[in-house]
Amino acid sequence: MSHSTAGMFDLQNLNYPEQKVVTVGQFKIGLIHGHQVIPWGDLASLALLQRQLDVDILISGHTHKFEAFENENKFYINPGSATGAYSALERLVARAVLGGLSQTDSRDYSLITASCGFGKDFRKGILKKGMCYGDDACFIARHRSADVLGVADGVGGWRDYGVDPSQFSGTLMRTCERLVKEGRFMPSSPVGILTTGYYELLQNKVPLLGSSTACIVVLDRRSHQLHTANLGDSGFLVVREGEVVHRSDEQQHYFNTPFQLSIAPPEAEGAVLSDSPEAADSSSFDVQLGDIILTATDGLFDNMPDYMILQELKKLKNTNYESIQQTARSIAEQAHELAYDPNYMSPFAQFACDNGLNVRGKPRLQ
Secondary structure (H helix, E strand, O other), X not given: OOOEEEEEEEOOOOEOOOOEEEEEOOEEEXXXXXXXXXXXXXXXXXXXXXXXXXXXXXXXXXXXXEEEEEEXXXXXXXXXXXXXXXXXXXXXXXXXXXXXXXXXXXXXXXXXXXXXXXXXXXXXXXXXXXOEEOOEEEEEEEEOOEEEEEEEEEOHHHHHHXXXXXXXXXXXXXXXXXXXXXXXXXXXXXXXXXXXXXXXXXXXXXXXXXXXXXXXXEEEOOOOEEEEEEEOOOEEEEEEOOEEEEEOOOOEEEOOEEOOEEEOOHHHOOOOOOOOHHHOEEEEEEOOOOOEEEXXXXXXXXXXXXXXXXXXXXXXXXXXXXXXXXXXXXXXXXXXXXXXXXXXXXXXXXXXXXXXXXXXXXXXXX
């Protein structure tokens, strides 16, 4: 990152030229070069700040001496040691930059997340490179006022042509994750994340072939709304007080042929099923404290009906990461076991019977 040093100042006392100090509640806000800066020494806790001020803030460091610099018309503060050394990770911390500050009566929602999954071959372990499980991939990203979750299911049929299905789904999710972390999205438009990510793959100089379903949900922590985009038969559930209050709708062309994003070799274009990302089913709705948001590929929904998923979620007594991770793993393990039970009439098996096929289970949890 290129930057120009603007000088040194004492953040505790805000001794810096061109500064002004205003008071909002118990906090003194320094106005430096027209930007609001929260002094580290004035913060009782991050939680207290978030309850009283509508700001974006990251905090780090234990020293009162900070280096200030400007980059792309934004003002940053670097926590540094007495020698002026600081790590690259610290370069964008201890800062609050916003166009204005306002009182807020309610605290921003926070989202505690965990993930788990299994490939078809349970013995090969769980996690591949990145957040990939078998042919499936997912991401969890946070940016300012939004938390974003995404899942994608690589189409396994590409393996017959020597193509690793996980490459497409994994690259798509990593691209969407990067877009979120870079702030190149609108919280109210998860379909925009999917669209931009897919078109970046199309323009990739490195050839990439494959197909994938995708589901992206965005929690806007300030408006307390969930915005969703789902293409194909992956999806989401929102559970409140033990009941499903919102869920995605499957998009199928015909039995076991979901909507999907695809990149085919030039000679096969038109012969490979490919849908537009704009065809994703979108929705927006309010969420409440305590709601559980579950995103998954069809490997879960094809093997576990809602009542089984709800039974597992009811065992969740705490909202700490460890409890949520254990619940995610328990659900994934149960779906994996059911997929290989020849006597189990799964939701997928029932759907197949309705379409004239006689199958049991669905060994496709990935």
